[in-house]
Amino acid sequence: MAGTAVRGRLTWQTATVGAVMDETPAVRTLVLSVPDWAGHRAGQHLDIRLTADDGYRAERSYSIASAPGEPVAITVERLDDGEVSPYLTQDVQPGDEIEIRGPIGGYFVWEATSTAPVLLLAGGSGVVPLRAMLRHRARAGSSVPVRLLYSARSLAEVIYRAELAAEPDGVEVIYTLTRQQPPDWTGYARRADQAMIAEVAWPVARAPLAYVCGPTNFVEAVAADLVALGYPPQRVKTERFGATGTP
Ligand SMILES: Cc1cc2nc3c(=O)[nH]c(=O)nc-3n(C[C@H](O)[C@H](O)[C@H](O)COP(=O)(O)OP(=O)(O)OC[C@H]3O[C@@H](n4cnc5c(N)ncnc54)[C@H](O)[C@@H]3O)c2cc1C
Numbered sequence: 001m002a003g004t005a006v007r008g009r010l011t012w013q014t015a016t017v018g019a020v021m022d023e024t025p026a027v028r029t030l031v032l033s034v035p036d037w038a039g040h041r042a043g044q045h046l047d048i049r050l051t052a053d054d055g056y057r058a059e060r061s062y063s064i065a066s067a068p069g070e071p072v073a074i075t076v077e078r079l080d081d082g083e084v085s086p087y088l089t090q091d092v093q094p095g096d097e098i099e100i101r102g103p104i105g106g107y108f109v110w111e112a113t114s115t116a117p118v119l120l121l122a123g124g125s126g127v128v129p130l131r132a133m134l135r136h137r138a139r140a141g142s143s144v145p146v147r148l149l150y151s152a153r154s155l156a157e158v159i160y161r162a163e164l165a166a167e168p169d170g171v172e173v174i175y176t177l178t179r180q181q182p183p184d185w186t187g188y189a190r191r192a193d194q195a196m197i198a199e200v201a202w203p204v205a206r207a208p209l210a211y212v213c214g215p216t217n218f219v220e221a222v223a224a225d226l227v228a229l230g231y232p233p234q235r236v237k238t239e240r241f242g243a244t245g246t247p
Contacts, residue, residue: 029075032071034100046062063239118210119210126212178191194229211237
């Protein structure tokens with residue numbers, strides 16, 4: 001309508017940082033107060049834009065860590081040589097303002113109305129949008145069975161550890177710790193491979209839905225393993241965080 005400002009999800013707007021929670025020594029969750037938020041779906045992301053005093057701008061994407069209906073939250077892992085993540089994990093304080101746009105993405109989403117068994121596969125901070133799906137499941141009262149295979153370098157680097165330990169019946173959380181394991185560790189202790197995924201995955205006959213998220217090399221390897229096991233490619237949804245890494 002002429003003269004009316006229509007704010008789309010791709011319009012930049014100012015969000016105010018609310019609570020800030022340390023998840024691990026290198027990972028922090030920021031709750032954001034966004035005045036003009038149209039609501040989001042589990043699995044979507046938003047973009048953040050930072051502008052330096054000299055006008056230099058950097059833009060990065062972050063998955064939304066909270067369920068639909070919860071305040072918007074993101075969980076950021078610090079890459080020490082990174083441009084944006086050190087700022088978000090070390091410098092930002094409650095009350096600070098940051099520019100965001102979103103929610104973005106309509107493909108890597110899970111709806112609680114879905115009845116298919118869900119297989120979630122996370123590499124490192126790739127657990128963030130999957131956590132939004134778990135929270136959505138809980139809030140919506142869904143009882144679809146879920147398995148989460150979470151690859152992390154060590155137990156200390158597991159994000160949302162206490163929350164995942166408290167998941168109800170119907171949600172199985174399986175870890176593989178790739179670099180360092182506690183002395184009494186009985187779980188997987190290697191990078192995710194086809195044999196591991198075959199053990200963890202729902203049988204293809206149950207028509208499961210899979211969501212794979214993390215560094216690009218993790219996502220590509222795991223998705224290829226699922227397809228090799230007989231998962232139809234359209235039932236394997238992927239979200240690549242970029243770069244490579246060994247979660
Ligand atoms: C859709 C989407 C959702 C994302 N969601 C999240 C999220 O929920 N939490 C989160 O922490 N990040 C997430 N990311 C990654 C995020 O956008 C940034 O790439 C990341 O925070 C690094 O930015 P930076 O400016 O600190 O590092 P940069 O300055 O961009 O890079 C610094 C160095 O780290 C390497 N690098 C860049 N990205 C990664 C990576 N992901 N893993 C390993 N090495 C890397 C680069 O090659 C470079 O050497 C997401 C990315 C996408 C595309």
